[in-house]
Amino acid sequence: MYCPAAFRQDDLPTLHQQIRGSGLALLSTAGSQGLQASHLPLLLEAGEGEFGTLYGHFARANGHWRDLAEGAEALVVFSGPDAYVHPGWYLAKAEHGKVVPTWNYIAVHAWGQAEVFDEPERLLQLVSRLSDQHERSQARSWSVSDAPGEYIDAMLRAIVGFALPIRRLEGKWKLGQNRSSADQHGVRAGLAASVNPRDRELAACMNLND
Template structure:
């Protein structure tokens, strides 16, 4: 990922929190079948490995798992908040009109070699943990065990699990850090005043600078 120095994020806790907060990641790999990408929910286990380990599952019909099984390096993209930044947000524009639009955003890239899981027991654990994560907070959370056993067995045979120990993490936290404090405040105020929820979300991150 291209990422200029002012916008690089190296805090492992912040990177992990971003990964946990991302509900849908993008798994990208390149192998015999060419470049492939799958959007999928993932689980991060920070107790496994230096940078954590990610668990997920793919449909067995999705041939991407075959490339992963052959040892192709994989990239998991965890997108975050983003917003268009207008030059009109910069108070400095009054003195120096040499400004152009840009884009602020947050993102984490995780790299590693995946292990493909076929056995029913660990597959069941992956889908159960994913379900528990997204059902928590509901008044009547649905559990995997609520499904009939025979039906569940068939569903497990239709997927493969993915275990990806993260070998390398990259974080981008582009929040106008290359601008003056006055311009940063102008961007933050401009995005806060926007009716767009994503603009407001990005402004909230800028308040943490």
């Protein structure tokens, strides 16, 4: 990922927080089947290895898991909020007009090679933890144990799990840090006033010294 120094995010707890808050990840490989990508919810175990370990599963019918089984390196992308930046939000536009549009965003990239598994016990633990992670916000949470056991057993036979120790981790917080303080405040104000919730979410990530 191209990442100028001004945008680089190296704080591990911040990177982990973004991973957990991203929801759906994009896992891509370039293996024997060519370039492939799958959209997957993942579970992060922060205490495993230097950067943590990612856990997830594929539908068994999705042949992408075979690339991981063959040892292909995976790139996992976690996308945060993003927004178009209108040039009129820059104070510099009124001063000299030398401004152009851009796109600000937050992203985390993780690389590693995965262990693939299909033992029912490990799969049950994985899907239970994934469900619990995403059910916390529900008024009446659902758990795997709510479904009939034979149904869950059949579902487990239809998936393949993986554990991906993160070997390299990069974060990019492109929030206008290369602009003047006045320009950054102008962008934050413009995004905060937008009707688009993702714009407002990105504005909230711009922690500026007022």
